Amino acid sequence: MFLKEFKDIFKKELLSLYDEQEIDSFFYIILEKLHGLKRIDLALNPETVMDGIHLKQWKGIISDLKIQKPIQYILGETEFYGLPFLVNENTLIPRPETEELVDLILSNNQITKSTNPLKILDIGTGSGCIAISLAANISNAEVSAIDVSEKALATAKKNAEINKVKVDFLLKNILETEDLELQFDIIVSNPPYVRNLEKAEIKPNVLEYEPHLALFVEDTDALLFYRKIARLAIKNLAPNGKLYFEINQYLGKETVQLLKDLGFQNVQLSKDIYGNDRMICALKSE
Numbered sequence: 001m002f003l004k005e006f007k008d009i010f011k012k013e014l015l016s017l018y019d020e021q022e023i024d025s026f027f028y029i030i031l032e033k034l035h036g037l038k039r040i041d042l043a044l045n046p047e048t049v050m051d052g053i054h055l056k057q058w059k060g061i062i063s064d065l066k067i068q069k070p071i072q073y074i075l076g077e078t079e080f081y082g083l084p085f086l087v088n089e090n091t092l093i094p095r096p097e098t099e100e101l102v103d104l105i106l107s108n109n110q111i112t113k114s115t116n117p118l119k120i121l122d123i124g125t126g127s128g129c130i131a132i133s134l135a136a137n138i139s140n141a142e143v144s145a146i147d148v149s150e151k152a153l154a155t156a157k158k159n160a161e162i163n164k165v166k167v168d169f170l171l172k173n174i175l176e177t178e179d180l181e182l183q184f185d186i187i188v189s190n191p192p193y194v195r196n197l198e199k200a201e202i203k204p205n206v207l208e209y210e211p212h213l214a215l216f217v218e219d220t221d222a223l224l225f226y227r228k229i230a231r232l233a234i235k236n237l238a239p240n241g242k243l244y245f246e247i248n249q250y251l252g253k254e255t256v257q258l259l260k261d262l263g264f265q266n267v268q269l270s271k272d273i274y275g276n277d278r279m280i281c282a283l284k285s286e
Helices: 003-014 020-035 039-044 052-066 071-075 096-108 129-137 150-162 196-201 224-236 249-261
Strands: 077-080 083-086 118-123 141-147 167-171 184-189 237-246 265-271 277-283
Touching (some): 020 052, 020 071, 071 077, 083 129, 083 150, 096 129, 096 237, 129 141, 129 150, 129 167, 141 150, 150 167, 224 237, 249 277
Parallel strands (some): 118 141, 118 184
Antiparallel strands (some): 077 083, 237 277
């Protein structure tokens, strides 16, 4: 069977669950993964033939997509900030909003030619996407990363190896930590922030497959992680150090007020590409 012909079958099988643009995106991601071909390659060689082994692989992927398993988990990988990352059921799938957080940090800290190390801590690292992207893009960075999940850290360590960067990974429950013991110039976190009351807004492919430990927080104390991390940051940020958060879009004002109440200065709330409150940068005064 020609690959070009199979594309019509692929679309027909999934059209009841996904829109055409998303199906198209899936097809070309899988095409590159299984065949090493890009969209232009198929256009230039429309009679490219699919063998029996590949056909079986495609059918397996279609079966997974029909139960709304995320394509990133099906293939076991994704891209974040231009870098390859392994992902699995122990790690969240990195999202564009988190890329914006990385971009904000990089744009605020364009001091890569400095000989002094820029000490960075990523709390709740998951796949390691934030920590690794910062290590890859700041030449003088000394990056550490914490997570409560041993399995997530195992994936993050593999990702650091793949991207050829050095990150010091630590197994730690941040809610049970009283002192980080070191001083950092930057502390960044994308902690759990989705309230249970917001579960109705979450798509099935996220709700059923991504780790709830990294997603959800109790309605009664939605800022639990932000409060704890901010208090640690007050102790463990160097003078003029910066704290960065990805936040719940519905709790921007509350999170800003929390940081101001704890003594942070220049607390800046930023919107993501969708116009939602999503990122905060706060300064620890001298």
